[in-house]
Amino acid sequence: MAPKIYINGKLYDKSEAKISVYDHGLLYGDGVFEGIRVYDGKIFRLKEHVDRIFESARAIKLEIPLSKDQLIDAIRKTVEANDKKNGYIRPLVTRGSGSLGLDPRKTSDPQVIIIVDDITMYPPELYENGMELATVSTIRNHPNAVNPRIKSLNYLNNILAKIESIQAGCLEALMLNHKGEVAECSGDNVFIVSKGVLMTPPTDAGILEGITRNAVMELAIGAGIPVRELSMTRHDLYIADECFLTGTAAEVIAVVKCDGRVIGNGKPGPITRQLREGFQKLVRS
Numbered sequence: 023m024a025p026k027i028y029i030n031g032k033l034y035d036k037s038e039a040k041i042s043v044y045d046h047g048l049l050y051g052d053g054v055f056e057g058i059r060v061y062d063g064k065i066f067r068l069k070e071h072v073d074r075i076f077e078s079a080r081a082i083k084l085e086i087p088l089s090k091d092q093l094i095d096a097i098r099k100t101v102e103a104n105d106k107k108n109g110y111i112r113p114l115v116t117r118g119s120g121s122l123g124l125d126p127r128k129t130s131d132p133q134v135i136i137i138v139d140d141i142t143m144y145p146p147e148l149y150e151n152g153m154e155l156a157t158v159s160t161i162r163n164h165p166n167a168v169n170p171r172i173k174s175l176n177y178l179n180n181i182l183a184k185i186e187s188i189q190a191g192c193l194e195a196l197m198l199n200h201k202g203e204v205a206e207c208s209g210d211n212v213f214i215v216s217k218g219v220l221m222t223p224p225t226d227a228g229i230l231e232g233i234t235r236n237a238v239m240e241l242a243i244g245a246g247i248p249v250r251e252l253s254m255t256r257h258d259l260y261i262a263d264e265c266f267l268t269g270t271a272a273e274v275i276a277v278v279k280c281d282g283r284v285i286g287n288g289k290p291g292p293i294t295r296q297l298r299e300g301f302q303k304l305v306r307s
């Protein structure tokens with residue numbers, strides 16, 4: 023079945039789902055989005071994702087023309103209309119169409135779009151054996167430029183990093199912040215395990231506060247694993263016992279190599295595997 027796309031309260035076939043080329047979402051990347059999963063018909067942490075898109079919108083002074091409850095309802099109805107029990111949901115809100123100038127006051131009609139489609143994950147063997155990262159020269163956006171906590175339609179910072187990592191033969195890029203500390207990956211948060219302690223960069227390191235990240239931290243705390251949000255360098259990652267990434271699409275995936283250095287014993291570690299299994303259970307519970 024061709025996907026049914028929600029635009030401003032109506033459902034369209036994929037081929038008919040269109041918005042203006044004057045929309046500032048297209049012209050300037052002016053807008054916000056989310057990525058959400060549905061597992062066995064249950065939408066994972068929908069409220070948290072809707073809260074985050076409203077926070078992103080507030081930060082860019084974009085008024086979403088729906089209440090949170092209305093957006094939640096629209097997302098649920100679009101999932102149902104697509105009869106998708108397992109998949110990926112992409113809500114986005116653009117600034118709307120305007121003149122060929124930056125001024126957001128000269129736009130009207132923000133477009134609320136919801137796409138429901140299949141999910142593309144990393145290749146299955148990487149979940150089994152772990153993946154490799156490359157640190158890239160593109161740093162994560164400075165928090166006083168476009169704060170990485172805003173999930174904006176302008177993902178060029180991340181795309182530039184992705185291009186570099188692909189060039190280096192890796193599927194994900196390790197991005198540093200303006201201070202040279204580890205921030206996150208192009209589309210995933212990063213964790214390390216050292217001497218039994220789980221560590222991840224704090225939100226003020228310049229990262230997107232991942233919903234999977236927060237769920238994994240809760241799982242770890244529940245399992246009695248000490249958790250710290252802590253600034254870290256590449257060195258900390260190289261000498262860690264374990265490393266893994268979290269993200270809506272990626273879920274929990276082990277990292278076994280970074281910049282040619284083998285992490286731990288080069289295999290997904292026990293805490294990584296425990297948290298991956300815990301996360302699998304959580305999303306289906």
Ligand code: PMP
Pocket residue numbers: 057180206207208209210211229230231232233234235268269270271
């Ligand atoms: N960082 C970035 C830059 C992201 O785009 C994402 C989402 N793909 C994440 C981290 C992970 O966040 P979440 O767990 O909410 O998907």
